[in-house]
Amino acid sequence: MDNSPELQRFIEQEKQKAMVSEMVGKLTNVCWDKCITGTPGSKFSSSETACLTNCAQRFLDMSMIIAKRFESMQ
Structure with a gap:
């Protein structure tokens, strides 16, 4: 097997x-x-947009914390 x-x-x-x-x-x-509780229309409502933004930010923050913990374990 080539391990180049x-x-x-x-x-x-x-x-x-x-x-x-x-x-x-x-x-x-x-x-x-x-965040999307009803049938989506042609665009998101302001509350859906805010919820999606906050949810994505929290998810990314947690992913970064987890990734840093894995790095420190190696």
């Missing part, structure tokens, strides 16, 4: 892409379920 630095870098980049994609999917599901 380029291959290792590629694998690490793909892992990071997968993690970001998974995080966006979770964020979308969690915040959508929490």
